[in-house]
Amino acid sequence: MKTTWEQVSRIQRILKKEEGTIIKNWGGKLAIALVYPNHYAVGMSSLGFQSVYAFLNSQRDIVCERFFYGAPGLPAGQFTALSLESQRPLEEFSVIAFSLSFEMDYLNVVGLLRSEGIPLSSAARDESFPLVIAGGPAITANPLPLCTVLDAVILGEAETLIPQLSQTLTETLPRDRTTCLRALAEIPGVYVPLLHGPSDHAPTMHPVERQWTANLDGYPTHSIVLSADTEFGDMYLIEIARGCARSCSFCLAGHTYRPLRERTLENILAQADEGLRRRKRIGLISAAVSDYSRIDELAMSLQERGASLSVSSLRVRPLSEALVRILAESGDQTLTIAPEAGSQRLRKFIQKGVREEDLLRAAELAQKYRFRQLKLYFMVGLPTETEEDVQAIVELVGKLGQYFTGQVIVNATPFVPKAHTPFQREAMLPLPELQCRFDWLKKGLRSRGVLVKHDSLRAAQVQGVLARGDRDVSLALEQLQQPTVAGWELTFQSQELSIERYLRKRDDHETLPWQNIHFSPGAETRPGQETRLTTSNLCQ
Helix, strand or coil: CCCCHHHHHHHHHHHHCEECCCCCCCCCCEEEEEEECCCHHHHCCCHHHHHHHHHHHCCCCEEEEEEEECCCCCCCCCECCECCCCCCEHHHCCEEEEECCCCCHHHHHHHHHHHCCCCCCHHHCCCCCCEEEEECHHHHHCCHHHCCCCCEEECECCCCCHHHHHHHHHHHCCCCHHHHHHHHHCCCCEECHHHHCCCCCCCCCCCEECECCCCHHHCCCECCCEECCCCCCCEEEEECEECCCCCCCCCHHHHHCCCCEECCHHHHHHHHHHHCCCCCEEEEECCCHHHCCCHHHHHHHHHHCCCEEEECCCCCCCCCHHHHHHHHHCCCCEEEEEEECCCHHHHHHCCCCCCHHHHHHHHHHHHHCCCCEEEEEEEECCCCCCHHHHHHHHHHHHHHHHHCCCEEEEEEEECCCCCCCCCCCCCCCCHHHHHHHHHHHHHHHHCCCCEEEECCHHHHHHHHHHHCCCHHHHHHHCCCCCCCHHHHHHHHHHCCCCHHHHHCCCCCCCCCCCCCEECCCCCCCCCCCCCCCCCCCCCC
16 A cells, blocks of 8 residues: 555654554564554553553564554544554554454454455465454454454453464464464464364364463553543553453453452552553543452542542442542542343343442432432343333433432443353344334433433444354455445345344254353353243334
């Protein structure tokens, strides 16, 4: 691709706003293009993406530079054709490494490779093309939807994998592609579809075990590059724990990152001391910040250091009043909680572990400490959900409004069954039924003056297919011409694939495409409860 002055100028404007960019000399090093197939603001707010960027660049024989699908100054959905660090084109990199947190980003993976003239089938790529690999929570749970596109997939957490991965790439890729793939396949946690299957060459998939890091203190995880152009540009992010002790049946993150591990208080505060030299606001990251065993002590220690505090997520059981107070004193305007379901019956069924009295107490605390907004997250279309459960969301929000007089915002998302969760075999509701339930919910909430937001239902269906897809989905992605929902729908139809095939309920004895991706130890998927979806008369 021809480099233009305008392209270079746009990249340099982004770099001028960054603090902490890693610039390395290319001499004698293997060049890896680290790609976040979504907007710069989203990718640079991901601690996982930033950590991989730092880990790879810490390897002596590696130079790693970033690419995005959308960035400040670029038209929406346009790939940054040049790397941020040195403004080199993608064709000069030996490895393309995708960071995949969301299934919908698979469409952009295909769009990027197609725009660069890189064959979408891994079997069709020879020595003249870069090696294409990927990692991240979405692709770890089920790598099959991209198994014919990717040369290798990193399953699990990168910290312990990167040294051996880097050594293998630098030693074998310069020799030949086949030798490199065979060597990668020997690394625990690296899935090579052409060798492990399923593929024309290896039709039976061999077991591959997800890798995880036991000692988080050995791998500080915090912001590397800071920029005002990111979603959290005013804060320094620190991961305080990983995994979750809860067992919510729908949650991919809760099962992908098991077991629960905490950083020591001393380790977190040492990272915070470094961060406070760069930003006044510290953002604490984990599956549920309020579950951290020493959260009160941590929050008060940060406040004593003069830090303002933000958190990624809160559980209302337990919910520390001291933490809520410190968040308010830090200037936070919104308290966010996730009831997920309106009725206690459904919350119990999905193992949310939250009672109505817990939610009411959270609303009281939001009122007491003068938050302006109370944001509530719900899921619609959960297994066994009935008309009464949808109406229960409306009634619960009404009760919370009696305790909180500020603005209440409801963010509702369709339930999408995910691999390696207890609900991995459950059905996703058809689009007409989902639409009907959302219309019912919006009508009931808006009559109470509640602001309602929700994701695209068509996009949720695509996500549902990609989350539990198989090799046929990957072959269909190879034919995708436009990385959009509409483009995907046309491609799916042209390949004579049925959406219902992927969104249906899976029989207990049915072989699942991802069953040879092992999550043990400490992260086994518990057998799903028997669920029978009650027919609702909501749309009759």
